[in-house]
Amino acid sequence: MRSYFYESPDSFGKLFEILEDNSIEMKFLAGGSDFVPRLSLEREKIHKENQKDSMIINLSDLGLNYIVENDTEVIIGATTTFAEIEKNDIIKGEFPALIKAINEIAGFSVRNIATIGGNIMNASPAADSVPVLMVLEAEFVLRGPDGSRNIEAKEFFTGPGKTVAKENEVLTHIIIRKNKGKSAFNKLGRRKAETLSVVNAAAYVEKENNICKAVRVAIGSVAPTVLRCEEVEELLLGKELTEENIRVASEKVVDAISPIDDIRASAWYRKKVAPVIVRRAIEAAIVD
Amino acid sequence: MSEILSFYLNGNPVEVLVKPEQTLLELLRDELGLTSPKCGCNHGDCGACTVILDGKAVKSCLVLAPTVKGKKVVTADGLCSGEKLHPIQQAFLDYGAPQCGYCTPGMVMAATAFLLENPKPTKEEIKEALSGNLCRCAGYEKYTEAVLAVSKGEFGLLPEGSDFNV
16 A cells, blocks of 8 residues: 655745655645545555555645735635635625636535635536636646746646646646626536536626627536637627527537536536526626 | 644644544544544535534545644534533424434534524525535424524524634
């Protein structure tokens, strides 16, 4: 059985020093709501021979728990919990769709520890915060030993559980530009509460005299990563925001997605329901 | 590689040997002998292991034990003062909310933490607050009514300070 080690560095210098050891597998811990059950499962099952030892690195002491704003942006530290974001007045004012999405993530005792950075780095195709971050064109900032780099949300995910982050890079914060349009989030789960998404979607719309001036749509849980649906966006841009136009554009999401059967729903059902969830998200984003 | 971990448990400072991979639930049950947090699912679905960590309800199977260093943990054991039960505990008893009782300590902690934050909730808000705690006997209605009764003061004032602000 592999041995486990634990460190909780309070500076990036110490963090990168720990990461230099190649003999041990490095694992980052944020809130733990996904990490810890996965670890428990690993400990319960039959152990592989010759597995590298595991170093658990707690990121909570790196000072990444904050929400700040300037004239044009809001910046959320990666280890800020969902409960803290939900209650934050800046977020309530600027990005109500993010609050809506967070409200639908698990229950309050999970949101008390789960972090936005963990939700992102976990890279689940069903992550509820990600579609909203994608339509808000959020940037994710990764910090490694050689410095920081900013990556757009839509370029960040490469597969289920996979991101562009290198093994020695940590997500430090999320930058969201303030905007003049309105965004919304819609989720279909198997139950009302404490449930993972069958399909989730977010939309961002700027309109003038009911003409669509800018639109961004993202959908989750129907492909290896959360997707931006450019097919839908192209069809809606410049058009009048009528019920019919929105419905027709939403149908286009079927061309973008590649759902699978899993314990929550079948691929067939997801294809049927995806346009509906996208339509509802867009409709919620155009309500005055 | 075990290390000594210090934190506050039900108002008292404790020092205990902890393994890096242990959960807070394992630490409480197996090392400290407090079996009120129950292990139902061990992956954050059922809420039977709910405890209050620095004033907030958390599922202790989702918390890595070493991360509670210096923090305050309260379990259902720490809610009563001597023989006198916490209003939530008394209300659950009087309303006959616990059936098999397995989910009860988790319900107690979730409800207590919730009322600290939202002392005058609606019934809907209570249901939402307890949505992370599953009850196999489906005693939800009685749990909800009991919490509502506590919020209306029927079981006396909620104790302030004490264990939550060690």
